[in-house]
Amino acid sequence: MQRILSTELAAHPYERVRVEGWVHRIRRLKAVSFLIVRDAAGLAQVVVTDPATITVSEESVVSVEATVTPNTQAPGGVELTGPVIRVLSAVDTPLPFELHRPELTAGLPAQLDHAALALRHPSRRAVARISAAATAGFRRALEARRFVEIHTPKIVGSATESGADVFRLDYFGRPAYLAQSPQFYKQMMVGVLERVFEVGPVFRAENSDTARHLTQYTSLDAEMGFIADHRDVMATLTGTIAGMVEEVRERTGYDTPAVPPEIPAVHFTEALRIAGAPADEPDLAPAHERALGEWARREHGSEFVYVTGYPMRKRPFYTHPDPADPSYANGFDLLFRGLEIVTGGQRLHRHADYVAALSAAGEPLAAHQGYLDAFRYGMPPHGGWAIGLERLVARLIGAANVREVTAFPRDPRRVAP
Amino acid sequence: MQRILSTELAAHPYERVRVEGWVHRIRRLKAVSFLIVRDAAGLAQVVVTDPATITVSEESVVSVEATVTPNTQAPGGVELTGPVIRVLSAVDTPLPFELHRPELTAGLPAQLDHAALALRHPSRRAVARISAAATAGFRRALEARRFVEIHTPKIVGSATESGADVFRLDYFGRPAYLAQSPQFYKQMMVGVLERVFEVGPVFRAENSDTARHLTQYTSLDAEMGFIADHRDVMATLTGTIAGMVEEVRERTGYDTPAVPPEIPAVHFTEALRIAGAPADEPDLAPAHERALGEWARREHGSEFVYVTGYPMRKRPFYTHPDPADPSYANGFDLLFRGLEIVTGGQRLHRHADYVAALSAAGEPLAAHQGYLDAFRYGMPPHGGWAIGLERLVARLIGAANVREVTAFPRDPRRVAP
Numbered sequence: 001m002q003r004i005l006s007t008e009l010a011a012h013p014y015e016r017v018r019v020e021g022w023v024h025r026i027r028r029l030k031a032v033s034f035l036i037v038r039d040a041a042g043l044a045q046v047v048v049t050d051p052a053t054i055t056v057s058e059e060s061v062v063s064v065e066a067t068v069t070p071n072t073q074a075p076g077g078v079e080l081t082g083p084v085i086r087v088l089s090a091v092d093t094p095l096p097f098e099l100h101r102p103e104l105t106a107g108l109p110a111q112l113d114h115a116a117l118a119l120r121h122p123s124r125r126a127v128a129r130i131s132a133a134a135t136a137g138f139r140r141a142l143e144a145r146r147f148v149e150i151h152t153p154k155i156v157g158s159a160t161e162s163g164a165d166v167f168r169l170d171y172f173g174r175p176a177y178l179a180q181s182p183q184f185y186k187q188m189m190v191g192v193l194e195r196v197f198e199v200g201p202v203f204r205a206e207n208s209d210t211a212r213h214l215t216q217y218t219s220l221d222a223e224m225g226f227i228a229d230h231r232d233v234m235a236t237l238t239g240t241i242a243g244m245v246e247e248v249r250e251r252t253g254y255d256t257p258a259v260p261p262e263i264p265a266v267h268f269t270e271a272l273r274i275a276g277a278p279a280d281e282p283d284l285a286p287a288h289e290r291a292l293g294e295w296a297r298r299e300h301g302s303e304f305v306y307v308t309g310y311p312m313r314k315r316p317f318y319t320h321p322d323p324a325d326p327s328y329a330n331g332f333d334l335l336f337r338g339l340e341i342v343t344g345g346q347r348l349h350r351h352a353d354y355v356a357a358l359s360a361a362g363e364p365l366a367a368h369q370g371y372l373d374a375f376r377y378g379m380p381p382h383g384g385w386a387i388g389l390e391r392l393v394a395r396l397i398g399a400a401n402v403r404e405v406t407a408f409p410r411d412p413r414r415v416a417p
Numbered sequence: 418m419q420r421i422l423s424t425e426l427a428a429h430p431y432e433r434v435r436v437e438g439w440v441h442r443i444r445r446l447k448a449v450s451f452l453i454v455r456d457a458a459g460l461a462q463v464v465v466t467d468p469a470t471i472t473v474s475e476e477s478v479v480s481v482e483a484t485v486t487p488n489t490q491a492p493g494g495v496e497l498t499g500p501v502i503r504v505l506s507a508v509d510t511p512l513p514f515e516l517h518r519p520e521l522t523a524g525l526p527a528q529l530d531h532a533a534l535a536l537r538h539p540s541r542r543a544v545a546r547i548s549a550a551a552t553a554g555f556r557r558a559l560e561a562r563r564f565v566e567i568h569t570p571k572i573v574g575s576a577t578e579s580g581a582d583v584f585r586l587d588y589f590g591r592p593a594y595l596a597q598s599p600q601f602y603k604q605m606m607v608g609v610l611e612r613v614f615e616v617g618p619v620f621r622a623e624n625s626d627t628a629r630h631l632t633q634y635t636s637l638d639a640e641m642g643f644i645a646d647h648r649d650v651m652a653t654l655t656g657t658i659a660g661m662v663e664e665v666r667e668r669t670g671y672d673t674p675a676v677p678p679e680i681p682a683v684h685f686t687e688a689l690r691i692a693g694a695p696a697d698e699p700d701l702a703p704a705h706e707r708a709l710g711e712w713a714r715r716e717h718g719s720e721f722v723y724v725t726g727y728p729m730r731k732r733p734f735y736t737h738p739d740p741a742d743p744s745y746a747n748g749f750d751l752l753f754r755g756l757e758i759v760t761g762g763q764r765l766h767r768h769a770d771y772v773a774a775l776s777a778a779g780e781p782l783a784a785h786q787g788y789l790d791a792f793r794y795g796m797p798p799h800g801g802w803a804i805g806l807e808r809l810v811a812r813l814i815g816a817a818n819v820r821e822v823t824a825f826p827r828d829p830r831r832v833a834p
Contacts, residue, residue: 375506407567
């Protein structure tokens, strides 16, 4: 007999069927007992008249052949009666926490220590599906705009971009580093395919144990050529974010926020004023970002807001300056509900500009030979962005900590499980 | 004026248009000169009557406003006349090799040293699109079968699976390792979502400089629960490979091989006989795989062949044995044109079996605590596979070396660009 999913039961009234899954909950009442079986799709209620036949404990894996019986009181309007239960995998140890409460009651460290169990909770499982949908929406939106997917090296020969916060590894006896971003590679690939994207891990050896930082996270990168300036990048990003949110809504039914066709944008100098920060602040602090998020919602009814024109001295060397005032960048951050979830902008594209920028940054040109090649041999004006997937999903579902939306998070104190 | 792509020119006869791209080739004839402009879509021929107006060299990036003029002799049936050429990025240095020949004439090391340039060659660019299409086909096939995408840690706290061939890194003063595969994590996620897949980098510190090995490659992993045995996994894999090949054909027009609805499968002992290998060989050598590939084509008209039932002693500890003869595995390799491109099989799913297997392998149980949790708390019979993307694409297009199909390959001697 072919297995069917719990959500398909209602279509088979009075038929003998087979469902398989985990024993989500055992409810022993006076006259009858219920075995709630959880599968990928949902829950099925199995009616057991002789409680002695329930030999398994919660989270055991079972195969149940039974009759689908309509019962308006049961979840989904049906229950399974006359079951024959076969145990596929028996649990013979107490669970460190229960999975059948509406919320996980264990603290976050206990959840993370027992991730293989905690992730089974319907709330955590829903997050995994939301992340997958957001990622699929990202790809779909970009492929519709002629972007091509790439995969780039995560092991790099020189500690680039900033030099700090990189993980060092032993590469056959010499040092190498984990890539902090696919930045250089996606730029090089603009020279090949014009428009590219990558979904992949990035690594930051930042020793800060906050609710918004991970040492490995999933970066949704894109880069596009033949732009006028950073505003072309922002327009493409806005469409992409809308596509992601739409895919989450379609696939999971999650109540997602509206993405305005044009997300409000404020220049950095104006952002400081709105946030009540001193005019000589070089960057936005988390409190400023929160204030801007509230402002955008209040003044524009938008959960999203762009901040453009950050000071050049806070942006990486490849940043294209604003031609009208070269102390500010043709770049942007996108804040979602008061948290930066995307950084992007226009990049330099002329070889001479890179030589000057790297020299000014004190970077040895030889270490960047392969990267500089792209600009030596002709590159169009281009720009792009990097979305932090975990931050976006955390903001979307209202999680306070990115660890709540990451299956097996990595931070300075955690490399297991 | 909005830019259009080279492939859109024929739809705009006698109109004034703008195209943008790289100067692919300059042909100076007696009466006239041609500027061939390459963009993401193809090539456009620009007719220049005064050669003195061509001030740029090949690979410079230009914006050309011109009139679309039908000319049956020109590529695509149109050429651009009366051009006004604006230089977006000038190349003022000789190219290390030319891009406008049908094939790249530079040797592979020179191509890899100048990857940012070599990848622009239409043949290399086509490979990038084929890889992207194969990956998209993988996802599409699996999502249609209820698989959910996951992202798992690439930094792990213990050197697992084999202990050898792992890259070691400095994780805030203590050792950590780069994941050789998402194996343990995808298994744990079967306990959450039943069916999962991941597209991501894996790392092998194998000091072997062959045409089939990279120290980082893209692994297309899947894992599924509630199987009867490895044959359920093989059936799903066959459908997935067919979906990948189909997506490549649809997106790129590449002439792809047929994937039989049922790929021929031979047991390891039979495979040895077919390959003419001694019956006590513990594994298949590359020459044996080639012989099997020839056999499958000759006897079954199939470019693909499964080898099942490898000896358990050559498979990793989590491998499920064949219940009929526990010295052989419920696992398989998939060979494509005589090269192993996929390894997969059924895994153990009972906690006691893991404790026994790890103990037999001399692995400390404590190092696997988080992984063992999944089995302690109930796991269904499950299995999965890992496809090596670069190997598959190399085999598909007939490339002799996986470096020819990898944008920025990593091997023991190469970590740049």
